Amino acid sequence: MRVAIPKETRPGETRVAATPESIKKLKGLGLDIVVQAGAGAGAKIADADYLAAGATIAPDAASAVRDADIVLMVRGPQGPEIANIRRGAVVAALLSPHTEQDNINALASAGITAFAMELLPRISRAQSMDVLSSQANLAGYKAVVDAAATFGRAMPMMMTAAGTIAPARVLVMGVGVAGLQAIATAKRMGAIVSATDVRPATKEQVESLGGTFVAVMDEEFKNAQTAAGYAKPMSPEYQAKQAALTAETIKKQDIVITTALIPGRKAPILVTEEMIKTMKPGSVIMDLAAGAGGNTPLSKPDEVVEAHGVTILGPTNLPGALAVDASSLYARNLFNFLSLIVDKKTGALALDWNDEIVKGSAVTKDGAPVARS
Secondary structure, eight states: OEEEEOOOOSTTOOOOSOOHHHHHHHHHTTOEEEEETTTTGGGTOOHHHHHHHTOEEESSHHHHHTTOSEEEEEEOOOTHHHHTSOTTOEEEEEOOTTTOHHHHHHHHHTTOEEEEGGGOOOSGGGGGGOHHHHHHHHHHHHHHHHHHHHSSSOSSOEEETTEEEOOOEEEEEOOSHHHHHHHHHHHHTTOEEEEEOSOTTHHHHHHHTTOEEOSOOSHHHHTOBOTTSOBOOOOHHHHHHHHHHHHHHHTTOSEEEEOOOOTTSOOOOOSOHHHHHHSOTTOEEEETTGGGTOSSTTOOTTOEEEETTEEEEOOSOTGGGGHHHHHHHHHHHHHHHHHHHBOTTTOOBOOOTTSHHHHHHBOEETTEEOOOO
């Protein structure tokens, strides 16, 4: 079977879906690999490195994917790119099924079986394939580095002959994978770190990294998580108390990093304009949800906004700013996924539609979009 790695075409996308390391592993599954010329340029991978790993180089995307049985991408194909992929092929990529339904429909009409890597079920068996976690981890790190670069002061306490510089205060809102890495990175840089989340179980995680957990710790909060680990809806009374505590906390912060996303819905507002007005001049907000509407009402995707003396950053592809590491992790995720759907003895495609990973990540099958509840 042939696997194709076309060059990414989305604006600003520097990552690539395969590295020389992953190509060697894919060839170990009995697969032939063809890479479009220049596909790895953004991740500092030369065509010669792919050739040395055993891949074939195709001059353009059409010739790369034309005879491919499997097409691997970071972001999914769109428009004319889909027409180049043969009927019956498999595509695995980040397909944004909640916001790019037209592309999903086009993949289905083209007879392509497509897997959205962001829909992988969050089970232990799928951890090695979890692209959201691998990329979010880098995003959390880069968020702190970029916010610190924008902030006009030092992060750690410094005691000098000329006087003492106070450490920066960083608040992380949302304690998922990105949030946890942001906490750890800010602590390593010497900041005083606090964090908030609606799930009680995250309190211990925050404190284990040296952060202070910010929440109204009443009985409702202590029971605000389901047995499956998801947050329960909170009462209006609790929400009002938590909002007041958050507003009071934000006044004292130098950097606020927001990470809250809800799949298929607009990102929730965590920091209101009134809160921003109370922040110290020169403070920085890093909004990792800017591409989904933003955790502040003033955030703009991939823009820097100056408002009320506060700088608001809204990057939409922080992992792409670390393309070498991001591509390496993403490529390993894809290899682990292919190891599940390719027969190791024959090298043939072996889709088990009863497998919850296969079933859970599929968005098109048999010429139609997969219905999701």
